[in-house]
Amino acid sequence: VPGEPTFTRAQVASNDGVEGRPMWVSYRGGVYDATEFRRIHPGGHIISQAAGADVSAFWDVWAHHHHSPKVGQYLKEIRIGALKEKDDEEATHDPYDSEPVRDANVQTIFMDRPYCSETPVEHLGSSYLTSPAALYVRNHAPVPDCAWEPEGESRESNIQHHEVVFEEGDAGASPTFTVADLQSRFGTVTVTSILQCAGNRAGEDIKATGNSGFTGSPLERITVGMLGNAQWTGVRLAEVLPALYPKECAAAAQHGGGEWHVVFEGADGYSGSTPLARILDPKNDCILATHMNGEPLSPDHGYPMRALLPGIAGARNVKWLQSILLSRVPVDAPWNEYYYKNRDGEQIQQLPLQSIITDTARKEGTQLLKVRGVAYSGGSGNSIARVEVSSDDGKSWSEATIKTEEVKKDQSSKSFGWVRWTAEVPRTAQVCCRATDTEGKTQCEISPKQRGYLYNGWSKVKVEM
Ligand code: MTE
Ligand code: MO
Numbered sequence: 001v002p003g004e005p006t007f008t009r010a011q012v013a014s015n016d017g018v019e020g021r022p023m024w025v026s027y028r029g030g031v032y033d034a035t036e037f038r039r040i041h042p043g044g045h046i047i048s049q050a051a052g053a054d055v056s057a058f059w060d061v062w063a064h065h066h067h068s069p070k071v072g073q074y075l076k077e078i079r080i081g082a083l084k085e086k087d088d089e090e091a092t093h094d095p096y097d098s099e100p101v102r103d104a105n106v107q108t109i110f111m112d113r114p115y116c117s118e119t120p121v122e123h124l125g126s127s128y129l130t131s132p133a134a135l136y137v138r139n140h141a142p143v144p145d146c147a148w149e150p151e152g153e154s155r156e157s158n159i160q161h162h163e164v165v166f167e168e169g170d171a172g173a174s175p176t177f178t179v180a181d182l183q184s185r186f187g188t189v190t191v192t193s194i195l196q197c198a199g200n201r202a203g204e205d206i207k208a209t210g211n212s213g214f215t216g217s218p219l220e221r222i223t224v225g226m227l228g229n230a231q232w233t234g235v236r237l238a239e240v241l242p243a244l245y246p247k248e249c250a251a252a253a254q255h256g257g258g259e260w261h262v263v264f265e266g267a268d269g270y271s272g273s274t275p276l277a278r279i280l281d282p283k284n285d286c287i288l289a290t291h292m293n294g295e296p297l298s299p300d301h302g303y304p305m306r307a308l309l310p311g312i313a314g315a316r317n318v319k320w321l322q323s324i325l326l327s328r329v330p331v332d333a334p335w336n337e338y339y340y341k342n343r344d345g346e347q348i349q350q351l352p353l354q355s356i357i358t359d360t361a362r363k364e365g366t367q368l369l370k371v372r373g374v375a376y377s378g379g380s381g382n383s384i385a386r387v388e389v390s391s392d393d394g395k396s397w398s399e400a401t402i403k404t405e406e407v408k409k410d411q412s413s414k415s416f417g418w419v420r421w422t423a424e425v426p427r428t429a430q431v432c433c434r435a436t437d438t439e440g441k442t443q444c445e446i447s448p449k450q451r452g453y454l455y456n457g458w459s460k461v462k463v464e465m
Contacts, residue, residue, distance in 0.1 A: 005081035007031050012083070013053065024080070025055040031081045037074075095142040100299040106134035108225065110218045114139040115300070118200075118225030125358030125374050125420055128406045129192075130228030132298045138197050138226065143299055144267035144320050155296045155303070162304040164288070166244045167325040175244065179290060179305060185243075186235045191285040192408040192417035193310035194376050195317060197226035198340050198348050198453040201356075205455035212452025224356045224459070229374070229418045231408060232308045234289035237262070238282040241326075248326045252276045263325040264307045264318035272316040273331040274309055274349055283413045284381065285310045288321065310416035311379035313348045313454075315340040342450045350379025352456040353443055355387050355421075355435035360463050362427065369427040369463060371400070374418040375435040378456075381414025382437040389423040389433045394445060394458065398425050400433070429465055432458040 007024075012031055017023025022035045034055075096113050107117040118136045146162070160180035167174050177185075202214040202222040214220045241262065242249040252260045260276035279286045289308035290297060297303040302319025309317055330347050340348045355375035363370050369391065375384045388397035400423035407419060425431060436442040446457040 001030075001079070001082065004079075006084045007081050008084050025053065026083050027055050027075070029083050030075075030079050031083055032075065032078045033080050034078060037078060098145060099143055102137070102300070103133045106131070107137070108223075110221060114141055115143070116219065118222060119228060121224055121358055124225050124227070124356070125372055128403075128408075128420060129230055129293050132230075132292050132295065132301055135195070135228040135230065135292075135301060136197065136226040137300045138314060139268070139300070140270050141268040146267055146299070146303055146320055159290050159296055159304040164305065164321055165323040167323055182235045182240065182288065186239045188233050188290075189236055189285075189287065189411045190231050190233045191287060191308075191310060191412040192229070192231050192410050193285070193308065193412070194227060194229045194351075194416065194418050195308075195314055196228075196351055196354075197222075198313040198315055198351070200224060200226035201455040202452055204457070204460075205449070205452055208446045208455070208457055209449045212449070214452045224358075226314070227356075229376075230292050231294065231410065232287060232289040233291035233294070234287035234305070234308060236282070237279050237286040237288060237307075238284075240288065241276070241280060245326050249276070249280060252280060259328055261327050261330050263327050263331045264316070264321055265323045265325070266302075266306075266318045267320040267322045270318060271331050272307075272318050273327065273347070274312055274316045276326065278312070278349065279309065285412050285414065285416060286312075310412070310414070311351055311377075311381055313340065313351055316349065340453065342453065343448070348450075348453055352378045352447070352454050353380070353435055353437055353441055354378060354456050355384075355433050355443065355459055357389075357431065357433050357459045357461045360431060360461060363424060367427050368424045369431065371423045371425060371431055371433070372421070373400075373433055373459065374420050375402075375433075376418040377415060377435075377437045377441075380437065380439070380441070381416050382439055382441070383415045384419050385436050385438045385440075387419075387421045387423070387433060387435045389425050389431060391425040391428040391431050393430070394432060394434075397434075398423055427465075428463065430460055430462050432460040434458050 012024045012026050015022045015024035022033055025032050025034050106123050108120050110116045116138050119134050123134055162179045163176050165174050165176045199222055201224055203220060206212055206215055206220060248260055261273040262276050262279050263271060263273040265271040278284055286309045288305055290305050292301060305321045306319040307317050307321060342348050355373060357371055357373040359372050361370045371389050375387045377384060387400040389400055390397045400421040403420045434443040443456055443458060447455055
């Protein structure tokens, strides 16, 4: 902007938002007064981490994420000048310099900053439980420093000290509990559940139903691997919330829970919310998880604690959990306001019934094809009644064999985990599958467009002839 005032980095730094001072930040050579932004914006405290400094790493995420013109307009409104040229070139601290080490053999990487990956399909169905190293990762910001390996302490014991703030609980102002407090008061349970990003199968969705918000972004390459199945251990939210928010939970029980939402906030500034009624129903197995497959959560998956809401879109399973708040409205953070909404403009919650072909192989000495895959019922938590495979585009179907013997019998009262299955069908150029749950719900060939999310049409796979 010609003729606008210029500021040095030192000047920006002196406006750090502390003790009534305004909060300035720099972003791509511009200087912005973000005082208001921090105050009014639920995602604003992520910017406070960079008060008086450069927010490029944070705002780049926000800006490219939300294709909304509102973002550009907003930045224009709060711009107060430009950085002095020499200062613009100065190197700034890189918030991505302490990212965890990842195993490229079991992760297909879409983006590095923020890190986003899927499990390669060859690996997806290779075991009943997905390993933490192979589970897809969806980050929207740098991995926050949650001191996962403090000196002299094991990760296991460090979990115990982690604190979660319950904002404005009935017990008075914002009680804080360590994980150890929560565990000794409420005990822990283990539930088996898939975790899936609402954007899984985005590539197939584009092929079947046309362009979406994913088109043209690195995420249009998502296949079927933003998904995994694991055993999660933690404290039950259906016990924690009524104890800490008795009034709200009682009111919610009377009114079907409709008007209350549980807002989870992570240490990276990301937040998500889910209706209280869903979480209060003990059958839904919603927990604050500290362990995956018996191991402390890894840094990428939310160490030391995350929300684990079986059957609910990954986006609401907030990692690096810092605070919980009951609210009358769904959280209005940039991640939720522009992203992860369905075609009716509602924030996405439940995942749909799903089945996925993970691999096919010629059966030696026959004209048959062995087909393997996974299936799960999503938000309903119903069991899978059957999976069928077709080698003639759905004209005829063969029933698959479900590997029921490996399904974990844990404290989960519904079926939120996946089942693996195998089938044999005549060998052709393309095979497809569909699942049916115990209520008779079944998958359609092509599912209705949900702005690119939640695609659950038949899984179709080309076969090498
Ligand atoms: N929680 C925080 N704090 N930050 C995030 O970026 N991403 C969400 C959710 N929770 C996210 C988060 C999204 S969109 C998904 S799909 C899941 O985490 C992914 O969990 P995973 O990375 O452990 O597989
Ligand atoms: Mo996601």
